[in-house]
Amino acid sequence: MGRSIIVALDYSTREEIRSFLKEFQQESLFVKVGMEAFYQFGPSLVEEIKEQDHQLFLDLKLHDIPNTVKKAMKGLAGLGVDLVNVHAAGGRDMMQSALEGLEAGSPSGKNRAMCIGVTHLTSTSEEMLKQELHINKRMKDAVVSLASLTKASGLDGVVSSALEVPWIKKACGQSFLTVTPGIRLEGDLAQDQKRVATPSKARSLGSDFIVVGRSITAAENPYEAYYKVKKDWEGSYVS
Numbered sequence: 001m002g003r004s005i006i007v008a009l010d011y012s013t014r015e016e017i018r019s020f021l022k023e024f025q026q027e028s029l030f031v032k033v034g035m036e037a038f039y040q041f042g043p044s045l046v047e048e049i050k051e052q053d054h055q056l057f058l059d060l061k062l063h064d065i066p067n068t069v070k071k072a073m074k075g076l077a078g079l080g081v082d083l084v085n086v087h088a089a090g091g092r093d094m095m096q097s098a099l100e101g102l103e104a105g106s107p108s109g110k111n112r113a114m115c116i117g118v119t120h121l122t123s124t125s126e127e128m129l130k131q132e133l134h135i136n137k138r139m140k141d142a143v144v145s146l147a148s149l150t151k152a153s154g155l156d157g158v159v160s161s162a163l164e165v166p167w168i169k170k171a172c173g174q175s176f177l178t179v180t181p182g183i184r185l186e187g188d189l190a191q192d193q194k195r196v197a198t199p200s201k202a203r204s205l206g207s208d209f210i211v212v213g214r215s216i217t218a219a220e221n222p223y224e225a226y227y228k229v230k231k232d233w234e235g236s237y238v239s
């Protein structure tokens with residue numbers, strides 16, 4: 001898995017998803033199907049996207065008791081997606097059970113999907129961390145703590161904001177994947193996101209994948225917006 005853009009297909013109709021993907025028949029994308037689309041359109045949407053040869057992140061952020069997460073992951077593994085996630089706050093047993101479920105449900109001869117842990121949502125500020133979650137830590141330390149637990153549980157990486165990536169890489173190693181939402185093009189509104197970065201900033205901080213939703217999907221021309229994000233992301237590449 002190389003560094004790339006993951007487009008969050010947070011559309012409320014299947015038609016909008018289809019017409020977005022229709023623009024990319026010549027190019028294989030990495031897309032994300034999250035709760036909004038999956039809860040409405042279900043596994044058949046995943047099958048439809050996989051048939052078009054796009055890579056797929058199924059973002060359902062599982063967070064439940066270990067046994068439930070294991071069984072749920074076993075079911076999701078059969079969909080043949082490339083990347084799935086859980087909330088790291090579910091703990092070590094839950095994360096290990098997620099991996100066991102994924103392995104048990106993966107079709108024989110196929111690698112299991114990559115599995116990552118969500119640290120602190122990019123919609124959480126340091127103030128919220130203290131006032132609402134009663135975690136008296138700097139955001140970077142709270143994120144690194146969950147990233148280290150995720151790594152110790154055997155997962156492949158984490159979701160965090162781009163701003164914490166250098167500390168995650170320092171604590172968990174360069175090959176530990178960092179998937180970073182909260183991405184905005186210069187001048188775009190942050191909306192509900194609190195920890196944001198531009199694609200070029202995320203790249204320079206070392207993100208492996210940026211997750212981009214509204215900067216692309218809510219643009220007047222999503223196709224052009226995708227290439228604008230791509231140019232900003234790739235333009236600042238430092239090898």
Ligand SMILES: O=C(O)c1cc(=O)[nH]c(=O)n1[C@@H]1O[C@H](COP(=O)(O)O)[C@@H](O)[C@H]1O
Nearest residue numbers: 008034059121122159181182211212213214
């Ligand atoms: O797991 C995620 O993908 C995720 C984690 C997180 O901390 N923050 C976050 O925004 N996301 C997802 O990333 C996407 C960001 O969308 P935009 O804010 O529209 O770019 C949404 O689909 C969120 O569900």
